[in-house]
């Protein structure tokens with residue numbers, strides 16, 4: 001499989017190069033040249049075979065030419081190492097729980113797949129690969145955990161001192177080994193600026209192979225379609241599901257649409273957004289106008305210019321009527337998010353996190369207009385990641401899952417650094 005740049009200014013590359021580069025040299029996002037079409041018998045078989053076998057059939061065409069079968073098998077076994085249950089919440093609404101991974105977030109799946117791919121490619125010939133990321137919290141934990149102990153890969157994570165939650169702060173540096181957490185005595189913008197300077201520093205990048213591991217990387221984007229198929233294998237409805245996806249950068253929902261394009265039965269997709277409503281407005285015909293992101297309770301979705309939306313347009317060949325038929329989008333306020341967490345707990349005994357609550361309410365509103373339909377929403381984070389708001393609204397304390405108990409006991413092992421770029425450069429030069 002080859003991947004072309006959506007800006008059409010760089011040549012097509014294979015999966016390996018797309019993964020190592022992240023973004024095309026012309027700054028475009030990579031997109032697969034063909035979208036495989038699944039046979040009805042494959043979709044039937046998905047209900048019987050183990051998840052890794054299904055995943056192998058889905059991913060093999062995407063990595064073809066870059067990875068032998070046995071490596072892909074190993075990568076997928078290590079990626080899908082935790083349960084992804086579809087849990088019924090009401091008569092019409094189920095929750096696809098994507099938070100049973102090591103950092104309690106759906107990003108674990110993409111991060112684990114990508115980290116194993118990069119580890120394999122680094123081991124081949126490139127030498128050491130240094131993954132450099134700035135994080136305000138959520139992504140960093142999943143990336144750090146995904147790359148932990150992967151040979152040939154060093155991870156350097158910059159995060160603002162005192163600005164991330166306790167669980168996150170412990171998750172980031174607790175690992176050690178090939179994970180280096182730099183606690184920056186500044187804010188998130190300082191972290192991002194330092195990372196950008198490093199990528200732009202040619203004297204550095206000639207000596208150290210830097211890559212970004214961010215969410216536009218095809219190796220993070222493509223494996224996200226797997227859990228839509230796992231949900232289908234658990235779906236008991238007589239008609240295909242309506243699927244509501246809490247969306248920020250739109251990578252997750254774009255992976256769902258990709259699976260649908262390959263043949264996955266889906267009635268309709270809903271992109272559930274908070275008040276950052278660039279896409280809801282676009283789908284209502286108001287044009288595409290990026291905005292500065294507003295801070296909300298569902299902060300992993302505070303995005304004012306979703307980077308993956310362009311991939312969705314590409315999937316539909318720019319055919320906006322066809323897009324609007326398959327995809328609608330709803331904007332949910334913090335006030336309604338809170339009410340939803342409270343009501344769903346009181347009436348159904350199910351604890352939502354703020355992102356899942358946005359997905360739930362958008363789905364519920366859609367189903368009110370389509371009473372014969374049923375659906376599920378993606379629960380993208382464990383409520384424990386947002387204990388302040390969730391415990392206040394449900395008036396219950398959230399039990400701590402086993403994988404986090406260990407983290408909370410761990411020592412914080414960060415390397416404290418200032419906001420000047422030279423200290424980051426000197427740190428990175430050790431990976432020459």
Ligand SMILES: *Cc1c(COP(=O)(O)O)cnc(C)c1O
Nearest residue numbers: 247248249250251252300380381
């Ligand atoms: C990243 C994230 C999202 C948004 O996913 P996108 O692929 O960026 O749309 C939603 N919920 C949680 C908890 C996240 O961490």
